[in-house]
Amino acid sequence: MTKLDQIFVSTKHWLVGLAPEMLQSLASILLSIIPIMAVFGGCFAVTTILERKGLGRIQNRFGPNRVGPFGFLQPMADGIKMLTKEDIVPFQSDKVMHFLAPIVLTVPIWLAFSVLPFGRNMVAVDFNAGILFFFAAGAASELAVFMAGWASQNKYSLMGAMRAMAQMISYEVPLVLSAIPVIMIAGSLSLPQIVEAQAGYGAGWFPQWHVFTPWGLAGFGLFLVAATAESNRSPFDLPEGESELIAGFLTEYSGFKYALFFLGEYLGLFAISGLAVTLFLGGWHAPLPILEWLPSWFWFFVKFASLIAAFIWVRGTMPRLRMDQLLNLSWKFLVPLAVLNLFVTAVWHFSSNWQSFGGLAARWLMCGGLLAAAYVLLGRSLSRGQGTPRKYTYAE
Amino acid sequence: MPSEIAFFTFAGLTLISAIAAMTMRNLVYCGLCSAAAFAGIAAIYLQLSAEFVGFAQFLVYVGAIAILIVFTVLLTRGTDIKPTVAIVSRGWIAGVVIAGLVFASISVPVFMSATLWRTAPPEVAAPVEMIGLELMTRYILPLEAIGLLLTVALIGAVVIAMREKPAESIEPEVTDLEENSTPAPRFDVSSLEVKS
Numbered sequence: 001m002t003k004l005d006q007i008f009v010s011t012k013h014w015l016v017g018l019a020p021e022m023l024q025s026l027a028s029i030l031l032s033i034i035p036i037m038a039v040f041g042g043c044f045a046v047t048t049i050l051e052r053k054g055l056g057r058i059q060n061r062f063g064p065n066r067v068g069p070f071g072f073l074q075p076m077a078d079g080i081k082m083l084t085k086e087d088i089v090p091f092q093s094d095k096v097m098h099f100l101a102p103i104v105l106t107v108p109i110w111l112a113f114s115v116l117p118f119g120r121n122m123v124a125v126d127f128n129a130g131i132l133f134f135f136a137a138g139a140a141s142e143l144a145v146f147m148a149g150w151a152s153q154n155k156y157s158l159m160g161a162m163r164a165m166a167q168m169i170s171y172e173v174p175l176v177l178s179a180i181p182v183i184m185i186a187g188s189l190s191l192p193q194i195v196e197a198q199a200g201y202g203a204g205w206f207p208q209w210h211v212f213t214p215w216g217l218a219g220f221g222l223f224l225v226a227a228t229a230e231s232n233r234s235p236f237d238l239p240e241g242e243s244e245l246i247a248g249f250l251t252e253y254s255g256f257k258y259a260l261f262f263l264g265e266y267l268g269l270f271a272i273s274g275l276a277v278t279l280f281l282g283g284w285h286a287p288l289p290i291l292e293w294l295p296s297w298f299w300f301f302v303k304f305a306s307l308i309a310a311f312i313w314v315r316g317t318m319p320r321l322r323m324d325q326l327l328n329l330s331w332k333f334l335v336p337l338a339v340l341n342l343f344v345t346a347v348w349h350f351s352s353n354w355q356s357f358g359g360l361a362a363r364w365l366m367c368g369g370l371l372a373a374a375y376v377l378l379g380r381s382l383s384r385g386q387g388t389p390r391k392y393t394y395a396e
Numbered sequence: 397m398p399s400e401i402a403f404f405t406f407a408g409l410t411l412i413s414a415i416a417a418m419t420m421r422n423l424v425y426c427g428l429c430s431a432a433a434f435a436g437i438a439a440i441y442l443q444l445s446a447e448f449v450g451f452a453q454f455l456v457y458v459g460a461i462a463i464l465i466v467f468t469v470l471l472t473r474g475t476d477i478k479p480t481v482a483i484v485s486r487g488w489i490a491g492v493v494i495a496g497l498v499f500a501s502i503s504v505p506v507f508m509s510a511t512l513w514r515t516a517p518p519e520v521a522a523p524v525e526m527i528g529l530e531l532m533t534r535y536i537l538p539l540e541a542i543g544l545l546l547t548v549a550l551i552g553a554v555v556i557a558m559r560e561k562p563a564e565s566i567e568p569e570v571t572d573l574e575e576n577s578t579p580a581p582r583f584d585v586s587s588l589e590v591k592s
Contacts, residue, residue, distance in 0.1 A: 097428075127447060128447055128448075128523065128524050129447045129448045129451055129524050132447075132448065132451040132452065132455065133447075133451050135451075135455055135459075136438075136451040136452075136454040136455040136458075136459065138459075139454065139455050139458055139459025139460070140454075140458060140459070142459065142463050143428070143431055143458065143462060143463065143466075146463065146466055147428070150424060150466075150470075158470075162467075162470070165463055165467060169460070169463060172459070189448075189524055
């Protein structure tokens with residue numbers, strides 16, 4: 001059981017041991033990096049086809065079904081197409097920045113994977129301030145989007161980039177604020193320690209994941225909404241809203257650079273899903289004690305895959321927001337709720353010695369009631385005036 | 397030795413991008429170069445094993461301040477501004493005097509303080525926790541003062557940005573575009589071109 005659990009770790013140690021003495025540290029580094037790149041590169045290929053299949057199913061059509069069995073070799077065909085396509089750089093564009101933008105977007109996102117714990121003892125770098133590193137690595141992508149939009153010298157690109165920046169700045173605030181309660185409760189910025197804090201089972205069977213507390217549930221919801229917006233996915237895909245801006249900041253990109261943007265977008269989604277699993281869904285811990293015989297990395301990837309499936313589902317279901325609705329949602333709803341969640345977390349923390357049944361119920365009622373009341377009130381104020389019939393200025 | 401090579405690489409990168417940020421004509425390039433300089437400073441912090449400060453520097457400066465700079469450049473003046481005064485001008489004398497005074501007022505206390513002659517403390521086990529504890533106990537007053545200052549700045553920015561409603565009744569909305577003699581101000585891409 002432990003053998004299967006630690007199979008990747010022990011394989012790595014064995015391989016490092018094979019290398020000559022001088023190269024062992026280098027081999028150790030390479031053997032941490034290459035599996036991450038291979039696994040999530042592979043995830044990228046599989047997710048593109050699963051997403052197209054899933055969207056097709058939701059929209060009552062087949063999706064890609066020509067290349068290979070059930071169309072599952074489509075990513076290979078897409079990859080070859082992207083690599084062999086002509087790389088068009090607009091004459092007026094800023095050549096250097098046009099070239100640099102996809103690189104600046106993709107490289108920092110790979111860095112973010114280095115602090116995620118994929119299983120027991122399976123983390124590339126255990127930073128003392130790991131979660132801060134994660135957000136710092138994600139911060140560079142905003143500049144890359146701006147560089148892409150500005151260097152293209154195209155008004156659609158520039159408008160897309162401005163939208164993307166406004167959106168990313170606005171949603172970074174609730175994203176980080178909804179992660180802070182986890183740090184408060186776990187008492188650490190290191191991601192493996194946050195996973196460790198969710199170990200064990202209450203009453204012998206109930207998992208102690210953060211999502212099963214009032215503040216954790218609220219935080220998980222806020223985190224998912226903000227994460228969807230951060231990774232520019234529907235219903236928050238205004239930066240590339242094709243009905244208004246052609247393809248936003250991607251308008252002037254083709255061939256392999258476009259593929260890099262695509263890769264960066266999916267990797268950002270994977271990284272943030274991995275963080276959501278780590279922060280709220282117990283990381284690599286099994287949901288029930290009797291299921292603990294399955295390896296830890298298996299549980300991480302099960303939770304990870306279900307989050308990705310949820311994102312695909314949301315993309316197929318929700319219509320796109322308008323720009324003002326997008327910003328209102330962030331600043332008037334998510335941010336106040338996230339700040340209140342900090343307070344509720346503090347209440348939860350200081351009432352942690354109410355362990356009797358009645359005490360537990362009172363604790364839940366108090367914290368959950370505060371959050372539910374705020375949710376209803378903020379939601380009412382946000383949707384005030386939205387139910388009235390719409391007035392068209394130019395199209396009566 | 398490798399740490400020195402790394403230090404001089406990061407320091408050189410920081411200095412070169414800072415100089416580029418000051419001398420380049422195109423304001424967007426200046427903003428991006430200053431982002432590179434911020435990143436270089438973050439790398440130096442990391443090399444000094446100040447993880448928390450390094451990551452915070454990167455998150456705040458590259459992730460927010462640099463974005464704010466380019467945002468402001470794009471929203472206000474466009475990118476190619478013809479300089480109205482020569483770079484070397486009489487204003488420089490005042491500038492040099494002020495810069496010298498500021499430098500002196502910072503460097504004199506630094507050189508007079510005992511901190512400079514202190515030997516480096518032994519490696520601390522968990523610096524992030526220590527930062528948190530010190531901030532919440534010993535430095536709680538400066539922390540609160542900074543929080544108050546930032547709140548004041550935030551409210552001030554909102555007040556400045558708030559659109560004041562005119563005292564008279566609001567003008568009737570123009571429903572027909574053709575009646576409007578002066579076209580509505582539109583987003584002008586030509587002002588954003590790099591090469592003219």
